[in-house]
Amino acid sequence: MLKPSILSSLHSALSRSSSHLARRSYSSESCPERKVAILGAAGGIGQPLSLLMKLNPLVSSLSLYDIAGTPGVAADVSHINTRSEVAGYQGEEELGKALEGSDVIIIPAGVPRKPGMTRDDLFNINAGIVKTLCTAIAKYCPNALVNMISNPVNSTVPIAAEVFKKAGTYDEKKLFGVTTLDVVRAKTFYAGKAKVPVADVNVPVVGGHAGVTILPLFSQATPKANLGDDEIKALTKRTQDGGTEVVEAKAGKGSATLSMAYAGALFADACLKGLNGVPDVVECSFVQSSVTELPFFASKVRLGKNGAEEVLGLGPLSDYEKQGLESLLPELKASIEKGIKFANQ
Ligand SMILES: NC(=O)C1=CN([C@@H]2O[C@H](COP(=O)(O)OP(=O)(O)OC[C@H]3O[C@@H](n4cnc5c(N)ncnc54)[C@H](O)[C@@H]3O)[C@@H](O)[C@H]2O)C=CC1
Numbered sequence: 209m210l211k212p213s214i215l216s217s218l219h220s221a222l223s224r225s226s227s228h229l230a231r232r233s234y235s236s237e238s239c240p241e242r243k244v245a246i247l248g249a250a251g252g253i254g255q256p257l258s259l260l261m262k263l264n265p266l267v268s269s270l271s272l273y274d275i276a277g278t279p280g281v282a283a284d285v286s287h288i289n290t291r292s293e294v295a296g297y298q299g300e301e302e303l304g305k306a307l308e309g310s311d312v313i314i315i316p317a318g319v320p321r322k323p324g325m326t327r328d329d330l331f332n333i334n335a336g337i338v339k340t341l342c343t344a345i346a347k348y349c350p351n352a353l354v355n356m357i358s359n360p361v362n363s364t365v366p367i368a369a370e371v372f373k374k375a376g377t378y379d380e381k382k383l384f385g386v387t388t389l390d391v392v393r394a395k396t397f398y399a400g401k402a403k404v405p406v407a408d409v410n411v412p413v414v415g416g417h418a419g420v421t422i423l424p425l426f427s428q429a430t431p432k433a434n435l436g437d438d439e440i441k442a443l444t445k446r447t448q449d450g451g452t453e454v455v456e457a458k459a460g461k462g463s464a465t466l467s468m469a470y471a472g473a474l475f476a477d478a479c480l481k482g483l484n485g486v487p488d489v490v491e492c493s494f495v496q497s498s499v500t501e502l503p504f505f506a507s508k509v510r511l512g513k514n515g516a517e518e519v520l521g522l523g524p525l526s527d528y529e530k531q532g533l534e535s536l537l538p539e540l541k542a543s544i545e546k547g548i549k550f551a552n553q
């Protein structure tokens with residue numbers, strides 16, 4: 209059983225925003241009603257993510273959708289004595305109800321990798337799932353912020369954008385590929401190597417979300433540490449291969465679910481804070497971008513009342529990072545184009 213102290217620190221990690229608002233005299237205006245929908249809520253990521261979003265005091269309504277299994281997850285999570293009302297929806301005929309009125313939609317629906325697979329090997333199944341879900345989003349909640357977790361993120365985000373464009377609902381400020389797990393990993397691995405407290409660490413991660421397209425910028429990591437070139441290379445490689453490390457350790461039983469649920473909950477919390485007008489909310493995300501010549505790219509994004517208010521530039525890069533940036537562009541370009549082509553077939 210979790211000790212009360214562990215539970216309370218978990219709770220407070222997710223509720224920093226509300227305590228922050230509370231200090232500034234919490235009015236109903238600063239903590240509005242917010243509906244969050246999770247699509248794929250009964251899955252490996254979906255279940256712990258549902259739990260973490262139930263702990264988030266910024267959520268007033270939690271909508272759990274999957275093709276199967278959601279009544280059980282919803283009944284279970286709904287007994288937790290926190291703010292949000294929970295409803296479970298199962299099967300495509302209930303998708304509209306699950307989505308209606310949502311402020312933030314989180315999508316961890318789709319198949320995960322097995323050892324030996326790349327994220328792109330998931331394209332054939334997940335592209336169709338994402339297309340169907342985004343078609344429904346365009347119809348039932350076109351103004352919601354969409355947090356795309358389903359892989360390959362480098363292609364599923366462009367697919368979503370094309371679906372929304374066709375429906376006439378596309379707003380580039382509202383579509384996010386969730387790359388937070390890359391940041392979470394980079395922070396953890398850097399703290400271990402640099403021997404600094406992990407809670408103080410910041411590391412931007414840019415590019416995309418697959419192999420070499422994941423580019424952690426350790427030259428900008430804080431607190432500063434005197435790491436050698438070989439150490440930076442090893443940290444970069446470990447961050448790029450973080451997903452594969454988990455896939456191999458799980459040996460056929462899927463990919464990262466618990467760390468991903470944590471990362472997804474952090475990013476959704478940042479989106480909610482932005483919507484609620486909390487200033488200076490900045491997270492890395494894979495978004496429509498003019499930072500490079502590619503139409504989508506992950507970098508730091510300022511979140512606000514309309515979603516991505518500002519896509520921030522890369523800042524100064526080391527020579528090693530400049531090289532990494534050059535070499536990731538062709539793969540990322542191909543993945544983006546594959547998604548666009550699929551959506552327009
Ligand atoms: N962006 C990131 O950093 C990460 C992304 N992922 C990706 O997240 C996805 C989900 O991973 P897991 O939760 O481990 O897989 P899982 O197989 O455990 O769960 C997926 C869930 O999606 C549901 N689903 C399938 N088709 C659906 C549809 N049409 N509508 C709604 N739900 C549907 C399934 O019923 C299942 O409950 C995978 O594509 C995986 O690669 C995983 C880890 C990190």
Ligand SMILES: O=C([O-])CC(=O)C(=O)O
Pocket residue numbers: 320321327359389450451452454455463464
């Ligand atoms: O590696 C995978 O397939 C899942 C994923 O995206 C990650 O853990 O970063």
